[in-house]
Amino acid sequence: xxxxxxxxxxxxxxxxxxxxxxxxxxxxxxxAVRRGSRHALIGPNGAGKTTFVNLLTGVLSATxxxxxxxxxxxxxxxxxxxxxxxxxxxxxxxQLFADLTPLETVALAVSERLGTGxxxxxxxxxxxxxxxxxxxxxxxxxxxxxxxxxxxxxxxGKQRLLEMAAALACRPQVLLLDxxxxxxxxxxxxxxxxxxxxxxxxxxxxxxxxxxxxxxxxADRISVLVQGALFTEGTVDEIARDPxxxxxxxxxxxxxx
Amino acid sequence: MLTILFDGVAYGMLLFILAxxxxxxxxxxxFVNLAHGAFAMAGGYVTVxxxxxxxxxFLACLPLAFVATALLGALAERTLYARLYSxxxxxxxxxxxxxxxxxIAAVDFLMGSQQQIVxxxxxxxxxxxxxxxxxxxxxxxxxxxCGVLTLLLQWALASTRFGSQLRAAVDDARAARGLGxxxxxxxxxxxxxxxxxxxxxxxLSAEIVGLDPTFPLKFMLYFLIVVTVGGTSGLTGPLxxxxxxxxxxxxxxxxxxxxxxxxxxFVMIAILMLRPQGLFARGSA
Amino acid sequence: MSDASTLNGAAAPSGxxxxxxxxxxxxxxxxxxxxxxxAEFAFWAVAVGALFALPDRHLLLNExxxxxxxxLSLDLILGFAGIVSLGHAAFLGIGAYAAGLLTKxxxxxxxxxxxxxxxxxGAVGFLSSFLIxxxxxxxxxxxxLGVALIFHELANRLDWITGxxxxxxxxxxxxxAGLFEFDIFGTTAYAYSLAVLFxxxxxxxxxxxxxxxxxxxxxxxxxxxxxxxxxxxARRIVAVYTLAAVYAGIAGALLTQTTQFVSLxxxxxxxxxxxxxxxxxxxxxxxxxxxxxxxxxxxxKDGLSAITPAYWLFWMGLFLVVLVLVGRDRMVERVxxxxxxxxxxxx
Ligand SMILES: Nc1ncnc2c1ncn2[C@@H]1O[C@H](COP(=O)(O)OP(=O)(O)OP(=O)(O)O)[C@@H](O)[C@H]1O
Ligand SMILES: [Mg+2]
Numbered sequence: 040x041x042x043x044x045x046x047x048x049x050x051x052x053x054x055x056x057x058x059x060x061x062x063x064x065x066x067x068x069x070x071a072v073r074r075g076s077r078h079a080l081i082g083p084n085g086a087g088k089t090t091f092v093n094l095l096t097g098v099l100s101a102t103x104x105x106x107x108x109x110x111x112x113x114x115x116x117x118x119x120x121x122x123x124x125x126x127x128x129x130x131x132x133x134q135l136f137a138d139l140t141p142l143e144t145v146a147l148a149v150s151e152r153l154g155t156g157x158x159x160x161x162x163x164x165x166x167x168x169x170x171x172x173x174x175x176x177x178x179x180x181x182x183x184x185x186x187x188x189x190x191x192x193x194x195x196g197k198q199r200l201l202e203m204a205a206a207l208a209c210r211p212q213v214l215l216l217d218x219x220x221x222x223x224x225x226x227x228x229x230x231x232x233x234x235x236x237x238x239x240x241x242x243x244x245x246x247x248x249x250x251x252x253x254x255x256x257x258a259d260r261i262s263v264l265v266q267g268a269l270f271t272e273g274t275v276d277e278i279a280r281d282p283x284x285x286x287x288x289x290x291x292x293x294x295x296x
Numbered sequence: 297m298l299t300i301l302f303d304g305v306a307y308g309m310l311l312f313i314l315a316x317x318x319x320x321x322x323x324x325x326x327f328v329n330l331a332h333g334a335f336a337m338a339g340g341y342v343t344v345x346x347x348x349x350x351x352x353x354f355l356a357c358l359p360l361a362f363v364a365t366a367l368l369g370a371l372a373e374r375t376l377y378a379r380l381y382s383x384x385x386x387x388x389x390x391x392x393x394x395x396x397x398x399x400i401a402a403v404d405f406l407m408g409s410q411q412q413i414v415x416x417x418x419x420x421x422x423x424x425x426x427x428x429x430x431x432x433x434x435x436x437x438x439x440x441x442c443g444v445l446t447l448l449l450q451w452a453l454a455s456t457r458f459g460s461q462l463r464a465a466v467d468d469a470r471a472a473r474g475l476g477x478x479x480x481x482x483x484x485x486x487x488x489x490x491x492x493x494x495x496x497x498x499x500l501s502a503e504i505v506g507l508d509p510t511f512p513l514k515f516m517l518y519f520l521i522v523v524t525v526g527g528t529s530g531l532t533g534p535l536x537x538x539x540x541x542x543x544x545x546x547x548x549x550x551x552x553x554x555x556x557x558x559x560x561x562f563v564m565i566a567i568l569m570l571r572p573q574g575l576f577a578r579g580s581a
Numbered sequence: 582m583s584d585a586s587t588l589n590g591a592a593a594p595s596g597x598x599x600x601x602x603x604x605x606x607x608x609x610x611x612x613x614x615x616x617x618x619x620a621e622f623a624f625w626a627v628a629v630g631a632l633f634a635l636p637d638r639h640l641l642l643n644e645x646x647x648x649x650x651x652x653l654s655l656d657l658i659l660g661f662a663g664i665v666s667l668g669h670a671a672f673l674g675i676g677a678y679a680a681g682l683l684t685k686x687x688x689x690x691x692x693x694x695x696x697x698x699x700x701x702x703g704a705v706g707f708l709s710s711f712l713i714x715x716x717x718x719x720x721x722x723x724x725x726l727g728v729a730l731i732f733h734e735l736a737n738r739l740d741w742i743t744g745x746x747x748x749x750x751x752x753x754x755x756x757x758a759g760l761f762e763f764d765i766f767g768t769t770a771y772a773y774s775l776a777v778l779f780x781x782x783x784x785x786x787x788x789x790x791x792x793x794x795x796x797x798x799x800x801x802x803x804x805x806x807x808x809x810x811x812x813x814x815a816r817r818i819v820a821v822y823t824l825a826a827v828y829a830g831i832a833g834a835l836l837t838q839t840t841q842f843v844s845l846x847x848x849x850x851x852x853x854x855x856x857x858x859x860x861x862x863x864x865x866x867x868x869x870x871x872x873x874x875x876x877x878x879x880x881x882k883d884g885l886s887a888i889t890p891a892y893w894l895f896w897m898g899l900f901l902v903v904l905v906l907v908g909r910d911r912m913v914e915r916v917x918x919x920x921x922x923x924x925x926x927x928x
Contacts, residue, residue: 122811134806136799142607147799148810150792159793164611174607187610209811328719385718386665387905393854394901401895513850520723557734561727568724572716
């Protein structure tokens with residue numbers, strides 16, 4: 040029984056806590072994400088969602104608590120080790136290689152995944168399996184026409200797509216999307232959200248997003264984070280019907296409006 | 297033994313006065329100014345020229361050295377440094393190395409490459425017994441003077457309006473401007489005072505560590521050590537680091553003459569490895 | 582919703598471009614980037630041509646080639662991996678003393694000396710690379726500077742081995758591979774240094790265009806993202822720092838062998854600063870910066886220090902200050918523009 044349930048959990052945290060000086064940004068957060076599920080993480084601005092992702096990926100080290108990836112404790116593992124174990128992410132604020140082209144960015148991720156990232160004796164261009172896979176992924180992500188341009192010169196919407204393409208190139212089992220459409224103008228959002236909808240079914244997705252309509256249509260489970268702590272968690276219906284979530288969330292939204 | 301400690305403390309105090317300007321520009325404003333020693337050297341040479349050419353007494357030279365280098369610092373800040381605050385560290389490094397080289401060559405050209413001798417007055421040259429320990433009067437003066445200056449600085453930074461404006465400006469220049477703080481003016485004054493203190497330190501140190509055109513290079517690392525090992529959260533850290541450095545350096549030279557310099561470098565590297573935020577930084581892991 | 586199927590990777594049989602066989606354009610683009618450009622052929626042709634065209638300048642040319650190699654090694658860490666070093670002369674010095682001592686104590690074949698010097702410098706580079714993994718630009722500056730000072734002090738203290746301030750005299754290397762004797766005009770020296778430079782340049786060029794080289798540029802650009810793609814930044818930095826140390830060590834060995842002398846001056850701060858200056862003159866991150874910069878720097882230095890050495894330091898400082906104030910990129914662009922126009926006019 041335990042074994043079966045453990046193996047069906049792709050990502051789990053136990054009492055994850057992060058202090059910045061005296062400020063507790065994440066407080067005792069425990070969640071479990073089932074394999075292949077679409078899990079949404081919501082909460083008002085400053086609730087600690089990005090911090091949580093940073094703890095999951097190892098960008099920040101936790102003050103207390105642990106992170107389990109596929110049942111394995113990765114709390115002490117480096118970010119790159121976690122990527123190799125199957126976790127990839129996008130950033131709320133673009134973290135791209137400004138001087139490289141999208142083709143190089145994605146090819147880099149692919150060769151890293153194939154274990155040839157440290158090869159120094161062969162030119163990248165001659166590794167057709169790497170380049171072809173990168174080009175194909177970029178084409179699917181609607182970046183085919185700009186893949187040989189400098190990333191810094193791409194329109195913002197394309198850069199957001201590249202954020203996702205780079206993460207996908209790692210072929211993650213667990214993909215963490217931190218507001219993938221953040222900052223994208225209304226009329227271009229669908230281009231990115233289509234891509235989110237189209238993610239392979241076997242990939243476990245954790246999505247952070249403020250657009251409730253989207254969250255409700257996309258997710259099968261939702262965790263609500265408020266002031267760093269897990270406020271509640273449930274199915275879409277449960278969360279949608281929970282009046283407390285509305286007050287917490289909408290209350291904040293009203294303040295911000 | 298206690299004499300060594302005493303000399304070390306005096307040397308450390310001196311290092312602190314020399315480097316405290318850098319503690320602000322580098323520590324707080326995050327500007328990598330490798331040329332800080334050039335201002336100290338300027339103070340030293342101002343003293344030399346005043347004493348040798350114009351017969352000004354040593355003690356009267358000290359405030360003049362401060363004022364002259366402070367003015368020089370203000371000028372350099374306005375015309376040069378102010379443009380570089382937002383540049384990359386590499387740019388700042390290249391620029392300030394350039395200043396170091398220019399100052400070395402210029403002083404060499406104007407004053408010659410030989411060691412300059414600063415004659416301190418006779419009444420400062422003696423030794424007195426305090427609690428059975430023989431201490432140099434001049435070093436006593438340095439400790440006293442630097443001690444007072446340190447207290448003044450601490451007070452100015454922590455409790456005056458200027459201090460809080462400086463901290464605000466360093467924290468977030470744009471927000472500070474929004475609050476009506478004249479960030480540009482604050483930075484000039486800060487830079488000028490920092491340079492002036494370096495100049496004063498240069499004048500005071502000529503007798504102890506010597507003065508020649510390579511001064512800025514020789515002490516570059518020492519100043520950097522004071523700031524980075526001390527940490528960037530205030531002046532207490534740099535002060536402690538300067539004292540530690542002074543005592544270690546003096547003690548090393550007396551006790552293990554073969555290893556003196558090595559100890560400093562190894563300790564510095566070890567500290568930077570173990571505590572990249574500085575030895576005395578608050579709240580670092 | 583047609584995207585849903587297309588994103589499912591190779592299993593997607595829909596009518597989007599992913600179904601068609603892979604185009605070779607992306608590969609051609611990357612290979613094109615690593616292809617030799619006409620200007621590169623020209624550069625090396627001139628370098629070899631100088632061997633015949635400027636017979637009385639071989640000593641100077643030799644100096645340029647060695648400075649070029651030393652700066653190339655700095656470019657590997659600064660231009661490609663983004664690590665600022667103020668102590669690169671440490672490796673130059675280690676290589677120089679290693680080669681000098683080896684020659685003095687019986688192993689006088691130069692190529693053996695090069696290998697030994699490169700290996701020793703590389704070993705020290707490997708060990709010290711762990712010191713620069715953590716921390717900020719500033720701590721790196723200080724650590725590299727500190728390491729260089731330690732070796733300077735070491736060479737100073739071990740004067741019964743290194744000759745201290747007087748330097749290591751009477752270094753008399755034998756013929757290269759037992760065949761080519763060094764001559765007083767520096768002809769063999771230049772040919773030798775140029776050949777070594779060329780071989781190491783080819784290797785660096787290959788590395789830069791490899792996945793490893795690309796990952797260096799990536800982690801220079803954005804360490805956070807590099808880690809999030811699974812790149813183990815620390816290992817890459819250790820590797821490239823070690824490689825750069827090997828290169829610098831070989832440059833030092835060349836210097837000792839071709840000038841038959843080495844002194845403490847080789848470990849001076851000014852050496853490290855020179856390399857930085859040369860590199861920013863030539864431009865970072867495209868491999869030729871160190872070489873072009875070495876030509877410009879040496880000619881400039883030769884011309885200016887003819888007046889007096891003290892002036893030279895002043896002009897160099899002024900140059901740095903102006904360079905930074907004008908903006909490194911803009912300066913380089915402007916000079917390139919001038920060059921392009923000059924070439925255009927002649928053509
Ligand atoms: N490195 C840091 N140092 C100090 N405080 C931090 C740091 N990173 C985040 N915080 C604070 O932690 C809190 C949570 O930030 P976080 O970015 O995780 O929120 P979020 O839920 O992602 O918000 P948003 O919806 O705006 O993206 C905020 O109050 C933020 O100011
Ligand atoms: Mg966020």
